[in-house]
Amino acid sequence: MLQIVNIGNISIDMYNALNYVGIAALYLWAISQRRPFSEICPQARRQTSEKKKLLVSAAVFCGLTLAGLLLLLVLNQKFGDWFTDGNKNYYGSLTAWFIAFPVLTSFLKIPLLRALDLLTPGLPMSLAISKLACVCYGCCYSFEMPGSFYYNICTNRYEFPVQMVEAAVAFLIFIFLLWYRKRTYREGTLFPLYVAVYSGSRFLTEFLRDDLPDVLGGFDAYQIMSVVYLIIGLLLFMAVRKYGDRIRVRTVAQ
Numbered sequence: 001m002l003q004i005v006n007i008g009n010i011s012i013d014m015y016n017a018l019n020y021v022g023i024a025a026l027y028l029w030a031i032s033q034r035r036p037f038s039e040i041c042p043q044a045r046r047q048t049s050e051k052k053k054l055l056v057s058a059a060v061f062c063g064l065t066l067a068g069l070l071l072l073l074v075l076n077q078k079f080g081d082w083f084t085d086g087n088k089n090y091y092g093s094l095t096a097w098f099i100a101f102p103v104l105t106s107f108l109k110i111p112l113l114r115a116l117d118l119l120t121p122g123l124p125m126s127l128a129i130s131k132l133a134c135v136c137y138g139c140c141y142s143f144e145m146p147g148s149f150y151y152n153i154c155t156n157r158y159e160f161p162v163q164m165v166e167a168a169v170a171f172l173i174f175i176f177l178l179w180y181r182k183r184t185y186r187e188g189t190l191f192p193l194y195v196a197v198y199s200g201s202r203f204l205t206e207f208l209r210d211d212l213p214d215v216l217g218g219f220d221a222y223q224i225m226s227v228v229y230l231i232i233g234l235l236l237f238m239a240v241r242k243y244g245d246r247i248r249v250r251t252v253a254q
Contacts (some may be wrong), residue, residue: 007026113188
């Protein structure tokens with residue numbers, strides 16, 4: 001583990017440094033997509049009524065889902081303590097994408113579904129780098145594993161390297177999305193697919209972690225969130241596949 005790296009008189013906190021590298025990687029990915037963006041940005045766009053209906057439906061569905069989570073916050077003290085203890089909840093970032101992208105693409109007059117397809121692969125790539133910060137710092141830790149090569153100085157024990165597993169899973173999701181995007185696929189399905197695949201993988205990797213208490217039965221708070229977002233991702237994926245032709249933005253010459 002390398003929590004602090006000293007270079008001359010400079011001390012670098014590897015947790016913060018790798019998180020910043022992960023954010024920078026996402027920006028670099030967005031910049032790397034400038035050519036396809038240049039093909040869609042200069043043109044004026046007109047939204048169809050079907051697209052607006054989909055956005056309203058998605059907003060209502062996400063609103064009801066979040067209302068259910070808030071109810072769980074009130075009814076379940078353990079879940080409430082976890083949700084409000086200041087941890088960096090990755091599902092909060094995904095929710096921000098749900099909210100920000102319709103607003104941003106409407107303002108820039110570019111197609112929502114196409115923009116999401118271009119930027120989504122950058123999410124797991126950024127996550128894979130950020131997970132290395134957990135490797136260095138020792139957070140998001142796993143169960144004790146005598147004889148393991150990974151010694152966590154935060155817990156003072158040898159553990160299963162779940163942080164490395166999560167980083168590897170995120171990188172594999174990145175490779176999968178690139179492969180999927182190159183195939184003939186329905187426009188707009190990339191982001192819902194990522195939400196579903198990430199949520200499913202996160203539900204499973206949580207069984208390898210030992211940093212959160214169970215809040216419902218044998219499941220911790222992240223697993224509850226994973227089930228919720230897995231459902232959201234699958235429903236949006238099926239909606240876009242079925243109604244993608246109706247909601248695709250039509251180009252109008254300037």
